[in-house]
Amino acid sequence: MRGGAAAAGALGLGACGVPAAYVAPGDRTAADRSAREHELDFANWPLYIDTDDSGRRRPTLDAFTRRTGIRVHYTEEINDNDEFFGKVSPSLMNHQSTDRDLIVISDWMCARFVRLGWVQEMDRGRQPHVARHLDPSLRDPAFDPGRRYTVPWQSGITGIAYNARKLGRTLHHVSELWDDDLKGRVTLLSGMDEAFALLLQGDGVDITRWTTDDFHRMCDRLAPRVRAGHIRRFTGNDYIKDLSSGDVLACQAYSGDVIQLQADNPDIRFLVPEEGAELWAESLMIPDRAAHKRNAERLIDYYYEPEVAAALAAWVNYVCPVPAARDVLAASKDKETAALAEDPLIFPDDATRRRLAIARDITARERPELARRWSGTTGV
Known part of the structure; x- marks a missing residue:
């Protein structure tokens, strides 16, 4: 899962480390409207979230809205990492909002966003499930030690x-x-x-x-x-x-x-x-000047509840970044769902994990x- 003149210009600035492209920590935040606006904008890749049989409803997102009252405006607009970089880079390098509160891109591209200061540090105090359940093998990538700015969506x-x-x-x-x-x-x-x-x-x-x-x-x-x-x-x-x-x-x-x-x-x-x-992982990030940062942090933490992570894993079939979801799937009364708990491509066994590495x-x-x-x- 992955430009135009704007993309080329932004890439050049990022590669050369030109100060104009870098956003200092004090310039990354905007007034958070989460308390009065119960909504957020979430941009993701196509076919990367659970849907019902009709393909029109997203059960885990719907459950989040019922629980919290927060409406999620979900768009499947990311088809290529470089293309998306080119789409949002003019706003980010000019200290403007992207009109997105949450995005998912590949970790190698996340590294570029982190280096440029284009994403906000998350408040882990508001994300107890992330702190507890994130797979230890994904906790400390070289580009984001301690995962302060990124959280894996799927691996x-x-x-x-x-x-x-x-x-x-x-x-x-x-x-x-x-x-x-x-x-x-x-x-x-x-x-x-x-x-x-x-x-x-x-x-x-x-x-x-x-x-x-x-x-x-x-x-x-x-x-x-x-x-x-x-x-x-x-x-x-x-x-x-x-x-x-x-x-x-x-x-x-x-x-x-x-x-x-x-x-x-x-x-x-x-x-x-x-x-x-x-x-590898494709990770959630909150871009600079997002208007609903706290709502986005809440949604991220929701997907790290083992029951929710299990529902997502059963649909997308990638490596689940929440190992505790395995027990949830194993307990399912549906045999096909329960069998996913034993699939080493969703929950790699110890022998497989010893052969896996995250590239610098x-x-x-x-x-x-x-x-x-x-x-x-x-x-x-």
Whole structure:
């Protein structure tokens, strides 16, 4: 899950650390209207919240409104991290409201917002469920130590999906993507931030402390495979179509997508390679000058109640950032729902967790050089 002139300008300012783009802590808040306006504006990705059978109602949001009286204006407007950055950056860099109280973007982009001072620190005193139930493995990312500015909405694993029946064997390592019988039948993710960590892990690199030399060495190994046509193409989420059709036998993939694919095709497997895989999150943030900060904090904490987190996890099927939700699902009288508690792609077991790592984010100083190298290597 992921520009225009405004986006390019904002990206340039952020990458160069130009003071005009940075917002100091004292300029981030606006008068909070939560007490008199029982509402908030929440921007999220498509298909990233529970809905009823009609697809028109959102049960967990409706329950929040019944309990609190706070109406949530929910929009599915985020389709690409960079595109959304470009949409809101002119307001944020000019110390203006985005007309949004809560947003969800990928952690690598969250890192950019945090560095630029474009998000507000949350009051954990108002979020006891976050403090109690947030998965320990997600509590302390390098870009936001202690999660002062961000809270995971959902988490996931970037690993390898493959069709075990058509391939005729099981896979165990990233290096097996380069086997001769997979030439032209492999896809990788096109976005540098989505793709690089797993490829580094395949080279034996600790992604919590990777270096630019590691990145360039990985590209050196990838380039001849691109030229030889071993990699069919670099994709966004459309790898799902290639894998489902059989045009691709193995691909870099997100764990939540594979759970959905397996419902229709049990031959699809998801691999957390022996070398490891990347654990990532897409996180909730309250942008600068949000008009309903306290309401937003309240909604965030609501989704960290185990019963609510379980309802969301049962619908979206990504790694749940609330481990206590597992017991709620396990107690369900519905067998399919109860089975989700044992799914390692929603609640990774200890053996899987030992192979997962959160990648060090790409710094503003590193990004221009690495982006040029990635584009030159992959052609995207």
